Amino acid sequence: MQQTTVLVLLASLAASASACARQQPQVLAPVRVASPEADAPASAANAATPYLRASDNEFFPTSRMDWPGPNAFRSANGAAGPGYWQQRADYTIAATLDTAAQTVSGTVRVRYTNNSPDTLRFVWLQLDQNLYRSGSEGSVLYPAESRWGVRGFQGGYDLRDVTVNGKPATPKLDDTRMRLDLDAPLRPKGGVATIAMAFSFRVPEHGSDRMGRDSTLYEIAQWYPRMAVYDDVRGWNTDPYLGQGEFYLEYGDIEYSVTAPAGYVIAGSGVLQNPQQVLTAAQRERLARAAKSQDVVQIITASESRPTPTPGTKTWRFRAENVRDVAWAGAPDFRWDAVSTGPIQGNRTGVLSQAYYSWPRAGAGWEHGAENGQWTIRLYSELVYPYPYPQATSVAGPVGGMEYPMFVMVHYAEEPQGAFGTIDHEHGHEWFPMIVGSNERRYAWMDEGFNTYINAFSNERRKANTPAADSVFAGYVANWRAARDAGLDVPLMTRPDNIDPRALGALGYRKPGAVLLTLRNHVVGRETFDAAFRDYTRRWAFKHPTPADFFRTVENAAGEDLSWFWRGFFYTNDVLDIGVGPVTASQRDGETYATVPLTKYTSIPFPVEMRLAFADGSTADVRLPVYVWAKGDRFDAMIPVKGPVTGVRLWPDPSVPDWNASNDAWGRPPAAGRLAPVTGGGLAAPTAAATP
């Protein structure tokens, strides 16, 4: 918490210090008076806005998933427990891009290690390309022309030669899922099974905004059969791929090769293993220079990016370590820029930020793509957790914005910094969920929400001293309000596929972003929250956290039971509305007291921050702990004052998402505070290296 549970008169007192005030101790004990027990009347506006509780929604996940009791696997303090285990999936993939047939085909071999304490008799794999099979569940649920829709495309996997440990196996296919029975049980704590198969699929032009192609440019993801996650909270995680819900994947090392027309350049997750075979001597020399340069080096210039017909094929080999996935892109007309971040926390040699963009189709904004990525990797390494991979690639294309380990796809951009926001967001996903491997298909807020939260830090710094920096938080809340006004608001715990697509940006991204900023700035306190957020990231790097692991980490750091916060903002879709009424004065033992009546109009309690105005023009700030709401929706705060209170304003720092401003002031209130950047203070100040 920012303050302890006593009333504190803050800095403004000094400006008007009278003899009386000087004799007052800085910390004053609250004077409790009996407050009415009856529920306060709900305002008409709030009465008309019902909110959902977990029990009102039959699709709501049951609490055993979100708040399991602490056990050997997950500790009560939010860390992984002494018995924590996790499966491992190492892949070897060889694929061919056929640009005439518009197909990707190849073979995949998975070395799957069962580290669980359970004997496994079958495994589940994810077959995301089957979204494009005629009649798939996703194609039924999402309109064909929508963002996640299949646009009438018919594709899906053609699978052959499925084997387990070298013996033919018969998979059971169910839409985007495949169950594979093992002929011999996979023993616990280290048993290994090798699963192999050949696959091919037609590449959709519109791959549900997560992959696709644009003429000769191919952006390839969800492209090989991947292991489903087996974990200690649900066993096999088999939620199908429908389009809107993203992914949940095991970690391992992935070696893959892409054979493509010889005139193509392939960009991908991981590190290129055979530059001698696929790059020119000039390109290799420029790359070596870029690895040591904090100014952008052009690896393929504009004039070199013109496609030249070249017979035959080339095979590009990549290796990615400690990743949950890989993706790649290929085109015959890429420009390619690269730049080093220079030394960053935990990485003395720096990270290579790369931008690949078809020229001139991608737009001039992409000439800043490599620098945009450099900024992002530096900043989040300083603020959150050191970027652990050697490179970070951004590719321009028809996909609006999609993230994979070390590799993101971002829309074309004409404006000079037109791609920055999306490049920053997509590379922000390298922290959530690429490093911290949560279950995106269940919890958008642990992925998009955490990312949107850290994006506020980046955008406020990038746009410092401009109106854009002042409006980041306001923008988040405005988006949340729009979704609520449209009747689309649902609890943050709602699975992404059950959120109305029109409200996904508001509820999956900006509402949790605003809620986390509120938690940091008004409940836990900046330094404490920043440290807890870093702890959570470090503790769960390359692991599978659940919501409870985050909640417990924050509660342990704050020393507070924050059930009321999680319940209000995560498990219901209610909003905050606290109001202030007419202040009265009284005398007791020769002292003057102001009685400030406060009312809570919704189900969400919150610590009260207010600024009192006095007749002499001075002000005093008061903070009340959240527990003032423990006995009801009305609280009369009795505050020792130096003279009559002439006005009150709630939330002198206005970055509190109180939904109804009309009851936040009384009398002649102090001027409303200006909404300023909200990510300052705490431990999160960027170092010089991350400052422009």
Ligand SMILES: [Zn+2]
């Ligand atoms: Zn995102």
